[in-house]
Amino acid sequence: MSADFYYGVEVFLNGLMAxxxxxxxxxGFVLIYKASGIFNYAQGVMALFxxxxxxxxxxxxxxFARLINATFGTExxxxxxxxxxxxxxxxxxxxxxxxAWLVQRLVFRHLVxxxxxxxxxxxxxxxxxxxxxxxLMWGSEIKTLDIGIPQGxxxxxxxxxxxxxxxxxYGFFIDNLDIVAxxxxxxxxxxxxxxxxxxxxxxxxxxxxxxxxxxxxxxISLDFIWVLVWSLAGFVALVAGVMWGAKSGVQFSLSLxxxxxxxxxxxxxxxxxxxxxxxxxIIGVGEKLFEYxxxxxxxxxxxxxxxxxxxxxLFLVFRPQGLFGEKIIERV
Amino acid sequence: xQDAGTTITADGRTIGPVVMExxxxxxxxxxxxxxxxxxxxxxxxxxxxxxxxxxxxxxxMLNVISGFYVPQEGEVWFKGEKRxxxxxxxxxxQGIARTFQNIALFEGMTVLDNIMxxxxxRMKAGLLAQMIWKGRAEEEEIENREAVxxxxxxxxIQHIRKTPVGRLPxxxxxxxxxxxxxxxxxxxxxxxxxxxxxxxxxKEDMSRFILDVNDEYGTTIALIEHDMGVVMDLxxxxxxxxxxxxxxxxxxxxxRNNQAVIDAYLGVAHD
Numbered sequence: 299m300s301a302d303f304y305y306g307v308e309v310f311l312n313g314l315m316a317x318x319x320x321x322x323x324x325x326g327f328v329l330i331y332k333a334s335g336i337f338n339y340a341q342g343v344m345a346l347f348x349x350x351x352x353x354x355x356x357x358x359x360x361x362f363a364r365l366i367n368a369t370f371g372t373e374x375x376x377x378x379x380x381x382x383x384x385x386x387x388x389x390x391x392x393x394x395x396x397x398a399w400l401v402q403r404l405v406f407r408h409l410v411x412x413x414x415x416x417x418x419x420x421x422x423x424x425x426x427x428x429x430x431x432x433x434l435m436w437g438s439e440i441k442t443l444d445i446g447i448p449q450g451x452x453x454x455x456x457x458x459x460x461x462x463x464x465x466x467x468y469g470f471f472i473d474n475l476d477i478v479a480x481x482x483x484x485x486x487x488x489x490x491x492x493x494x495x496x497x498x499x500x501x502x503x504x505x506x507x508x509x510x511x512x513x514x515x516x517x518i519s520l521d522f523i524w525v526l527v528w529s530l531a532g533f534v535a536l537v538a539g540v541m542w543g544a545k546s547g548v549q550f551s552l553s554l555x556x557x558x559x560x561x562x563x564x565x566x567x568x569x570x571x572x573x574x575x576x577x578x579x580i581i582g583v584g585e586k587l588f589e590y591x592x593x594x595x596x597x598x599x600x601x602x603x604x605x606x607x608x609x610x611x612l613f614l615v616f617r618p619q620g621l622f623g624e625k626i627i628e629r630v
Numbered sequence: 631x632q633d634a635g636t637t638i639t640a641d642g643r644t645i646g647p648v649v650m651e652x653x654x655x656x657x658x659x660x661x662x663x664x665x666x667x668x669x670x671x672x673x674x675x676x677x678x679x680x681x682x683x684x685x686x687x688x689x690x691m692l693n694v695i696s697g698f699y700v701p702q703e704g705e706v707w708f709k710g711e712k713r714x715x716x717x718x719x720x721x722x723x724q725g726i727a728r729t730f731q732n733i734a735l736f737e738g739m740t741v742l743d744n745i746m747x748x749x750x751x752r753m754k755a756g757l758l759a760q761m762i763w764k765g766r767a768e769e770e771e772i773e774n775r776e777a778v779x780x781x782x783x784x785x786x787i788q789h790i791r792k793t794p795v796g797r798l799p800x801x802x803x804x805x806x807x808x809x810x811x812x813x814x815x816x817x818x819x820x821x822x823x824x825x826x827x828x829x830x831x832x833k834e835d836m837s838r839f840i841l842d843v844n845d846e847y848g849t850t851i852a853l854i855e856h857d858m859g860v861v862m863d864l865x866x867x868x869x870x871x872x873x874x875x876x877x878x879x880x881x882x883x884x885x886r887n888n889q890a891v892i893d894a895y896l897g898v899a900h901d
Contacts, residue, residue, distance in 0.1 A: 498753045501743075502750055507738075508736035508738050508739060509737070512734035513719075513736075514719050515696070515729075516748050516814065517720075517750060517751035520719070
């Protein structure tokens with residue numbers, strides 16, 4: 299085999315790793331959409347907010363420092379301590395759960411039974427509110443998020459695969475961060491599936507996703523389940539935000555990863571957890587391979603920006619429910 | 631006789647004291663009065679029917695009992711206590727299970743999973759306990775599975791245990807819904823037109839199951855039906871509604887001979 303082939307394989311592997319992150323973001327959408335029929339436009343901003351919260355807590359920053367300073371004429375900025383990563387993660391999860399509870403209590407509880415477009419509009423409002431709120435709470439500077447994940451290419455893989463392609467090939471270059479992200483995502487997905495399948499709350503969650511009226515009649519509180527799924531989506535957003543944030547810093551552009559999740563959802567179906575995973579991997583691998591094989595040599599590159607959407611459009615035309623989504627059948 | 635302790639029916643079943651009492655219930659939707667000042671009671675162990683022509687307010691009444699509607703006036707008394715306004719899921723947790731006229735099942739789940747959801751209110755192990763104390767949760771799961779399997783046997787749906795509900799024919803869906811309600815081991819079982827849309831054979835099956843449930847488990851049943859014939863054979867006592875008002879209440883025989891009831895069903899002109 300020629301070295302070119304192995305570079306192709308490397309592109310494929312890196313595509314898989316990127317796909318895992320897409321899948322992670324898409325998963326947050328699926329959780330909420332399945333249980334409540336809400337397409338949560340704010341998922342990307344939630345990832346940003348979660349990552350911002352984690353980074354700021356680690357740095358020991360005082361929340362709402364600017365507001366406090368402006369009101370009381372003080373000059374505080376941080377507490378002067380660094381919070382251990384694990385504790386900071388727990389605190390961030392707490393913040394996301396509180397956020398979930400507030401969203402349900404203040405917004406969606408009052409919109410039960412409204413048309414999907416209204417719910418969607420509410421999430422747009424929520425997205426912009428949360429963005430501003432994140433600014434107010436933690437400031438708008440770009441933050442680095444260092445939670446001890448090793449960066450850079452994995453030496454071991456590189457050294458042990460170098461022999462494959464002869465003299466022109468120096469081994470697969472795979473980022474350590476991507477490997478960690480893939481592992482974390484795998485554990486997270488396995489955990490979520492086990493939770494949905496075997497726990498009492500998971501069963502109730504699936505019940506609510508299926509039929510609200512029936513769920514009520516067997517004693518399930520819709521309010522509780524919705525807070526639960528928003529919390530889970532917040533947790534997933536935290537993981538996604540941490541992985542992307544560790545890669546490229548915690549800044550506003552982080553919220554745009556939500557846009558990457560849209561084609562994944564169209565491919566995998568809005569209601570399927572496995573669909574989000576497989577869809578994410580296909581988009582990740584597809585856009586990297588397309589760029590490597592077709593984009594860069596023939597089209598002048600930068601195909602990664604639009605490739606996923608073309609695939610998604612093809613799916614919308616030929617299989618609108620996605621690969622794994624529930625079939626859309628309507629009797630007239 | 632209404633407030634007496636227990637009575638024994640002709641076929642040997644024991645009917646206990648009043649378990650639920652509706653007092654002067656009035657329900658309005660805007661200007662439309664769906665239920666107007668209706669009172670009746672349900673006694674432990676009996677089969678109580680609410681009948682009436684279409685649009686009489688029967689389903690509204692069932693929805694009041696199960697908490698889906700909150701009446702503007704009147705009181706609901708359950709087990710000797712006045713019930714505060716409640717959400718449907720809270721009513722379900724109190725031990726009042728129901729079925730729906732147009733069937734509300736979890737179409738994507740199997741028959742077994744559907745019936746298991748009926749046990750959700752009985753599962754005690756919390757989220758953390760399930761993760762930390764696995765043994766306890768497993769024990770509970772096994773207990774619940776046993777109870778559910780018994781119900782599956784009882785309603786003769788073993789052959790479709792693993793079938794997704796969405797694929798079942800109408801009659802079987804109705805039976806699965808009954809099984810799910812029964813799985814909660816409710817103090818009162820509310821059935822909303824359990825025989826609607828069924829053919830004669832299915833109706834006979836369903837009647838038999840309703841009688842058997844009442845007989846075997848001693849479950850108190852309140853059911854709604856507009857088909858008078860079936861109900862008269864099933865129930866111990868019947869409430870008759872028409873245009874949101876109660877026009878009769880008593881044993882099937884008493885109701886059958888009630889002039890107002892005959893008029894309502896034969897369509898005598900209302901003024």
